[in-house]
Amino acid sequence: VPKDGYHHGDLRRALLDAAVVAIDESGPAALSLRDLARRAGVSHAAPAHHFTDKAGLLTALAAEGFDLLAAALTTARAETGSFRELGVAYVRFALDHRAHFEVMFHPELYRPDDPEVVAARERSGAVLYTGVEDLPGVAADPGAVREAGLAAWSMAHGFATLWLSGALPDLGRSPEAAARMVLGELGGA
Amino acid sequence: VPKDGYHHGDLRRALLDAAVVAIDESGPAALSLRDLARRAGVSHAAPAHHFTDKAGLLTALAAEGFDLLAAALTTARAETGSFRELGVAYVRFALDHRAHFEVMFHPELYRPDDPEVVAARERSGAVLYTGVEDLPGVAADPGAVREAGLAAWSMAHGFATLWLSGALPDLGRSPEAAARMVLGELGGA
DNA sequence: TGTACATCAGTGAACGCGCGTTCACTGATGTAC
DNA sequence: TGTACATCAGTGAACGCGCGTTCACTGATGTAC
Numbered sequence: 510v511p512k513d514g515y516h517h518g519d520l521r522r523a524l525l526d527a528a529v530v531a532i533d534e535s536g537p538a539a540l541s542l543r544d545l546a547r548r549a550g551v552s553h554a555a556p557a558h559h560f561t562d563k564a565g566l567l568t569a570l571a572a573e574g575f576d577l578l579a580a581a582l583t584t585a586r587a588e589t590g591s592f593r594e595l596g597v598a599y600v601r602f603a604l605d606h607r608a609h610f611e612v613m614f615h616p617e618l619y620r621p622d623d624p625e626v627v628a629a630r631e632r633s634g635a636v637l638y639t640g641v642e643d644l645p646g647v648a649a650d651p652g653a654v655r656e657a658g659l660a661a662w663s664m665a666h667g668f669a670t671l672w673l674s675g676a677l678p679d680l681g682r683s684p685e686a687a688a689r690m691v692l693g694e695l696g697g698a
Numbered sequence: 699v700p701k702d703g704y705h706h707g708d709l710r711r712a713l714l715d716a717a718v719v720a721i722d723e724s725g726p727a728a729l730s731l732r733d734l735a736r737r738a739g740v741s742h743a744a745p746a747h748h749f750t751d752k753a754g755l756l757t758a759l760a761a762e763g764f765d766l767l768a769a770a771l772t773t774a775r776a777e778t779g780s781f782r783e784l785g786v787a788y789v790r791f792a793l794d795h796r797a798h799f800e801v802m803f804h805p806e807l808y809r810p811d812d813p814e815v816v817a818a819r820e821r822s823g824a825v826l827y828t829g830v831e832d833l834p835g836v837a838a839d840p841g842a843v844r845e846a847g848l849a850a851w852s853m854a855h856g857f858a859t860l861w862l863s864g865a866l867p868d869l870g871r872s873p874e875a876a877a878r879m880v881l882g883e884l885g886g887a
Numbered sequence: 888t889g890t891a892c893a894t895c896a897g898t899g900a901a902c903g904c905g906c907g908t909t910c911a912c913t914g915a916t917g918t919a920c
Numbered sequence: 921t922g923t924a925c926a927t928c929a930g931t932g933a934a935c936g937c938g939c940g941t942t943c944a945c946t947g948a949t950g951t952a953c
Contacts, residue, residue: 515896515897515898515946515947515948516895516896516897516947516948516949517896517897520896520897535806536727536804536806538725538727538728539727541938541939541940542939542940543938543939543940544938544939551896551897551898552897552898552899553898553899553939553940554897554898554899554941554942554943555896555897555898557940557941557942558895558896558897559896562940562941563940614859614860614863614865615725615863616863616864616865617724617725621864656879656880656883657883659857659866659869659876659880660853660880660881660883660884661883662856662860663852663853663854663856663857663860663880664849664852664853664856665852665856666856666859666860667851667852667853667854667855667856667857667858667859668848668852668856669856670803670855670856670859671803671851671852671855674803674804674805675805675810676803676805677848680848687848690845691845691848691849691852692849694845694846694849694850694884694885695849695883695884695885696883696884696885704913704914704915704929704930704931705914705915705916705928705929705930706929706930709929709930730905730906730907731906731907732905732906732907733905733906740929740930740931741930741931741932742906742907742931742932743907743908743909743910743930743931743932744929744930744931746907746908746909747928747929747930748929751907751908752907
């Protein structure tokens, strides 16, 4: 709820939202703080009060992204109990939160060692690997868990990345349905 | 073989090579023509004679990349006859030609409709899908070919992308061996 | 309830920088005769 | 073999732009007493 007048109300939130829009339009590398200030209707020096610099803002966006991903995976696991649907949820997250997703996996744009980023990333990783352990015949073998988890992660990540880059031909179905089909090609799932 | 003096000899090639180095250092988005001119030791206005603008240079780099990928996949197929090794070759290409790979899958940076790009991309796509048809029990079913090809492409692409972004934990082996292992999780391979 | 003061959020002018682009030019090379 | 001319490749000065950053400032808010 932005206020009128001198104080914005929640400029931090407004800048993050503006960043999402700007990244959806032109990608994370083209981002400029002056542009975000313009979009939020404040002076160009204002963003520095909330995020020291561009990397600071993208660090906050990455942390938020890993949090959203962890939440999406947790929900998918609770609601379906299916490992395959965990992969589908990963793809859905990437497509629905394209800006967050693109920043998250371009660590050269932000500070990947930031404590909040590290914690959020670990949360999302934990959900993924807990999901692998649900698979029959895998839970007993830690090596198999790592292999199957890495394979599923690669596949979901690759499908999402290819889709976002426009590299995939027309698949004649929704990206979610196509992802579900592709993930079915995994041996264990 | 660059010449001395006023004429460079092969400035076009030198600029492409400089672009690869610059992209390896700072990513494709940070590229500037002035920087490439500096690296090649020519005046800052020289690049415009060979590539009209930045998108022109990246278009050439993308076309070259798809050509290199098609060649790498063709070689892998001829030498191993294995579908799995086609995926390994894809990952190896991405890691060995990081700059090309990153440009190729960011079509917003170049002109993806450029005829040379389109032709080279189709060549590399054709090798991939021909490789799928080698699989037992798949050749007869066009739908299965598309599914298996897309699954393998997603997995190889995802593994390569995650590796390049530094997202993967230490796997205790070479990226090539890890990719081979991961690709073994594909049902049909 | 009122006043004084500290703190915080945002302003706006100023700076220096690297960039892309333009343009008249000059040096080198190739070709015609 | 020599000369004239066309073409091509690269130069360097100039321009305008958007950017990040700095800094003294002002308006708004919260707190102490």
